[in-house]
Amino acid sequence: MSAEPVPSPPPSPETPKPPARPLLEIRDLSVSFAIEGGRLQAATRVSFDVPRGRTVALVGESGCGKSVTAHSILRLLPSPPARIDGGEILLEGRDLLKLPERELRAVRGGRVGMIFQEPMTSLNPVYTAGFQIAEAIRLHRDVSRREARKLAIDGLARVGFPEPARCVDSYPHELSGGMRQRVLIAIALACSPSLLVADEPTTALDATVQAQILELLAKLREESGMSLLLIAHDLALVSEVADELVVLYAGVVVERGPAREVLRAPAHPYTRALLRSLPPRTYRVRGQKGRRLPTIEGALPDLRSPPPGCRFHDRCPDATERCRVEPPSLVATSEGAEARCFLVEDGRGAA
């Protein structure tokens, strides 16, 4: 194995800026879990890219496989019961799934930082915020305690603590939910990662605090030029920060593409249904009889034995016989996105 970086091809005159290799490439990732009565296919051949300096949002409802995918990047899933059945996760061309544990540890918290949903349980209650940030720094960089503490204070200032020199000695229970999430972000950013994976970073927070954290993440991403992979169930929330959107349903990517286009003209029936079921802001006639929100009837398929055709077919209003038997592949939509649906293939997607 050569340690040298892969030489990039020289730019041709026709394309002045060749598309750089994405920072993270997930290729055909399949993950399953051993559960009662078989193996649950939590993610099936999931593929998408996270380009450099961009924000990609992975969205879907519970059980869609978004967290499983995110946790697979740093191989954080407990195995057993989890098992990666196939695929590649390439970070700057290196397959993280094949990396020896020792090398992977250098990536965790180094090249790739991660923040989790629960700011209440992700911090160690018996150590100060500053200690936990310094710990992350010293794990990856050869600096003295004193220097690490100074860097921790800088880190707290960066994530918006008004008095970082005082808060550095605070214990987690002395901080509010929003402040704890800021500490976690400071830990994740301690070693200037090139990728930050944020798994539902604002779900446990209040609306006004949610807005603060999202704004902070967007600002930090811009300043540092890192890439952000945002995992979320709230389409409306991610729509404000994401450049690219990847929609998952029952372990499968059903639609992906530029966020603006996907939200403006969703091509997959599931994405459309999901967007429609949000209470609209313009429609405020409570008391009008017959006024109802559109819903998605039915339930997720049993992922121990997923249906052979499209995974959404039994809840889809437009499903045909073909959808029941044949799995659709991702095809380009007129909007520059891709959707896994025969309707799009037949050119009826935008209808």
Place this chain on the structure above:
Amino acid sequence: MSPVPATERGPSGPLVQVENLSKLYPVDGGLFGKPRFVHAVDGVSLYVRRGETLGLVGESGCGKSTLGRSIIRLVEPTLGRILFDGKDLTRMPPRELQAMRRRMQIVFQDPFSSLNPRMTVREIVGEGIAIHRLAKGRKEAEEMVAAMLARVGLRPEMMGRYPHEFSGGQRQRIGIARALAVNPDFIVCDEPVSALDVSVQAQVINLLEELSEELSVSLLFISHDLRVVEYTSHRVAVMYLGRIVEVGPAADVGERRYHPYTRALWSAMPDVTAEGKRRLVLQGEPPSAVDPPPGCAFHPRCPRAEEGRCDVDLPTLEELVPGSRHRVACWHPEVE
């Protein structure tokens, strides 16, 4: 002064009327320390008409759940008066209150912890029917449970199953069936859709709306999600640190947003359709309800706060436009 405007009195007047309700929780002031209190609910007055849905929105810790629970006396209010159909709940003897409980029910947020895992759905939904002796005999009780399950969109055959056999959305339907089984007039819905996925959330919102229309039940719809509250409610009350800061018809509150806090909550609400929307991001977090700030509790975070006034005097809820029923507690409301 009565909190109910003259136009709201009469036969179709308020079913529930709350006057100056407060709930204080003592906190440890330390040995020999002065006892201190959390003002979870601080002098709230509101009313809910028959068949009306009143939305109550606010962030965690603002006291909205405590308020909802105090109204039906699941939590004992410290001060204030609650009139339910004209009768004062706060002074009601226990026996009479027990009978009154049939008329006021609650649906909880967490469909996982609010159903007893050792009880079947038949027992969960049938319990209220048995307590209030609403059925003549076992057979009728069973029929009532079956009808109720069918009403909320569950198959009556599922009656023998236990809560763990159901999904989150189905469990929330069971919780709604339990509340409805005793034919109540008023249901406190405490974050009924917050733990659910968006598509399931829409189903439960629709169900609650259908039921409130068909059965003319009054709902107090508590949520942190302004979008949900605005959609589901006739009127909306915005709560901050134990007090109502703005209340009025849903469309008016949503459109005018007089109170700077309502405006901030609104602006924090994500929206898929708003492209390049400028956000008003509030600084800081809600202060502690132990020793809340003097004057308007929102002033430390308020972009419009005036020194010497907002931090000194407590604003009361006033109508800016007489007769609009849209009231705001603010010295400097956002009026364009």
